[in-house]
Amino acid sequence: MTTLTTVTLQDEVHTLLAQLGVSREAYTGGDLIVRTPITGEVIAHVPRITPSATADAVAKAHQAYLEWRNVPAPKRGELIRILGDELRAALPELGRLVTIETGKILSEGLGEVQEMIDICGFAAGLSRQLAGLTLPSERPSHRMMETWHPIGAIGVISAFNFPVAVWSWNAALALVCGDAVVWKPSEKTPLTALATHTIFLRAAAKFGGVPDGLAALLIGDVSAGEQLVASPLIPLVSATGSTAMGRTVAPRLAARFARAILELGGNNAAIVAPTADLHLTVRAVAFSAMGTAGQRCTTLRRLIVHESIYDTLVQQLKKVYASVVVGDPREPGTLVGPLIDERSFKAMQQALEQARSAGAKITGGDRIPFPESPQAFFVRPALVEIPTQTDIVKHETFAPILYVLRYLEIEDALALHNDVPQGLSSSIFTMNLREAESFLSAAGSDCGIANVNIGTSGAEIGGAFGGEKETGGGRESGSDSWKQYMRRATNTINYGTELPLAQGVSFDID
Ligand code: NAD
Numbered sequence: 474m475t476t477l478t479t480v481t482l483q484d485e486v487h488t489l490l491a492q493l494g495v496s497r498e499a500y501t502g503g504d505l506i507v508r509t510p511i512t513g514e515v516i517a518h519v520p521r522i523t524p525s526a527t528a529d530a531v532a533k534a535h536q537a538y539l540e541w542r543n544v545p546a547p548k549r550g551e552l553i554r555i556l557g558d559e560l561r562a563a564l565p566e567l568g569r570l571v572t573i574e575t576g577k578i579l580s581e582g583l584g585e586v587q588e589m590i591d592i593c594g595f596a597a598g599l600s601r602q603l604a605g606l607t608l609p610s611e612r613p614s615h616r617m618m619e620t621w622h623p624i625g626a627i628g629v630i631s632a633f634n635f636p637v638a639v640w641s642w643n644a645a646l647a648l649v650c651g652d653a654v655v656w657k658p659s660e661k662t663p664l665t666a667l668a669t670h671t672i673f674l675r676a677a678a679k680f681g682g683v684p685d686g687l688a689a690l691l692i693g694d695v696s697a698g699e700q701l702v703a704s705p706l707i708p709l710v711s712a713t714g715s716t717a718m719g720r721t722v723a724p725r726l727a728a729r730f731a732r733a734i735l736e737l738g739g740n741n742a743a744i745v746a747p748t749a750d751l752h753l754t755v756r757a758v759a760f761s762a763m764g765t766a767g768q769r770c771t772t773l774r775r776l777i778v779h780e781s782i783y784d785t786l787v788q789q790l791k792k793v794y795a796s797v798v799v800g801d802p803r804e805p806g807t808l809v810g811p812l813i814d815e816r817s818f819k820a821m822q823q824a825l826e827q828a829r830s831a832g833a834k835i836t837g838g839d840r841i842p843f844p845e846s847p848q849a850f851f852v853r854p855a856l857v858e859i860p861t862q863t864d865i866v867k868h869e870t871f872a873p874i875l876y877v878l879r880y881l882e883i884e885d886a887l888a889l890h891n892d893v894p895q896g897l898s899s900s901i902f903t904m905n906l907r908e909a910e911s912f913l914s915a916a917g918s919d920c921g922i923a924n925v926n927i928g929t930s931g932a933e934i935g936g937a938f939g940g941e942k943e944t945g946g947g948r949e950s951g952s953d954s955w956k957q958y959m960r961r962a963t964n965t966i967n968y969g970t971e972l973p974l975a976q977g978v979s980f981d982i983d
Pocket residue numbers: 630631632633634635657658659660694695697698699702713714715716717718721722735736737738739769770771869871897939940944
């Protein structure tokens with residue numbers, strides 16, 4: 474285990490915020506208390522937005538959209554290119570701030586900002602490719618085509634564990650599509666949001682002529698998110714968080730026919746088949762299950778292992794679980810940082826208790842005390858060998874718990890794999906082509922992400938990201954996810970002198 478340094482984190486955070494250009498009033502004197510999970514100490518008191526200021530921000534964003542939609546898309550892409558440059562310049566400070574605010578290890582904090590830079594590159598290119606189809610018309614001298622138009626000011630609600638990348642996946646695309654963006658970040662991570670917003674404003678000033686309020690930030694709790702969801706000026710909300718949140722938000726959006734991109738909880742599994750390359754599998758499982766202290770939506774939570782290799786693999790994993798370095802996420806050797814808070818620790822302990830009463834054998838899972846930071850919650854990741862897929866295994870506990878199950882026939886492994894309410898990410902480790910292709914086929918994994926010989930976490934921005942069932946069905950980031958941020962118009966143009974009707978209908982008024 475690494476040791477915690479005694480430098481106060483509040484000082485370090487305030488220095489980072491100043492370096493990033495955030496004004497002191499934005500993080501002092503308010504009543505939203507921000508703690509770092511590294512020590513549990515208070516690092517900021519952030520003022521919350523009032524309901525009337527929220528309403529103003531939404532109205533302003535709508536006005537900004539009315540202007541922004543008329544700016545040519547490649548020009549809008551230029552703003553995002555500049556945003557990417559600003560993020561690149563801010564990478565060391567913002568990445569470190571992500572680490573301090575969320576507790577993820579420094580390489581992951583920096584990786585999160587890198588992901589923001591990457592999506593800006595993607596979106597800048599996309600701004601010249603918002604292409605619609607031209608389709609054959611059934612009528613002579615007619616042309617039929619699709620055009621894509623901006624839809625309005627969109628809402629983004631984000632979770633604590635990816636405090637800034639999720640905003641960028643949505644905002645970079647939405648802004649090149651001609652929308653405005655109103656962001657309600659997690660109440661646990663307002664500082665990285667403030668820093669990101671400041672970076673955006675810097676990019677906007679360099680671009681020049683960006684309508685005021687084009688990207689708004691609502692710092693507050695659930696009520697600010699509720700107001701955003703209820704606003705008739707917001708035609709789309711992209712909401713990332715727990716399935717419980719999605720259950721509240723989705724019907725409210727549906728009631729006013731607004732669009733929803735829902736990115737909710739996962740319960741991701743990997744099947745390890747007899748031919749798997751075990752060396753590679755152990756590394757992939759270790760990162761997917763223990764990385765980010767088990768606090769990724771794509772974290773590996775269930776490992777379904779063939780009977781013939783079960784003992785060998787579990788023995789190797791136990792060694793890794795016992796030796797993985799848990800501690801200060803700022804230290805280079807650390808692989809597992811703290812849980813976000815006490816609530817998360819208690820949820821983990823309750824899940825382990827339930828697994829124990831279902832006959833599970835548990836390795837790890839205990840709290841690792843740091844005398845100098847009694848309010849922090851560091852845990853040794855838990856490896857839980859469990860005889861059957863009980864209710865607790867089917868539930869997403871947002872902590873580093875990996876349930877291990879056995880199988881004999883691949884059909885049984887697949888059935889176990891799909892028999893959970895969530896459907897985000899999945900993997901198979903095999904050198905058998907039939908197994909790999911079956912896993913990716915229509916009858917295979919029912920998840921939005923299905924991988925072969927890599928873990929469940931660590932998706933690239935180029936692909937569409939999201940999951941099925943209780944994960945919500947949304948898709949963000951790459952591929953053609955941009956289409957959700959635009960409205961499609963089908964246009965038919967008659968360049969002839971006759972007026973033939975579709976389907977051969979005749980309506981002769983002469
Ligand atoms: P959370 O549901 O507690 O909060 C997420 C966000 O939703 C916060 O900003 C919160 O203020 C807001 N919110 C909550 N209730 C709301 C309501 N009724 N109306 C409007 N806004 C509301 O989630 P969390 O603890 O921050 O994050 C962890 C969860 O997020 C896990 O379940 C994880 O799997 C999920 N997650 C999913 C993805 C994905 O892409 N599928 C990515 C990251 C996290």
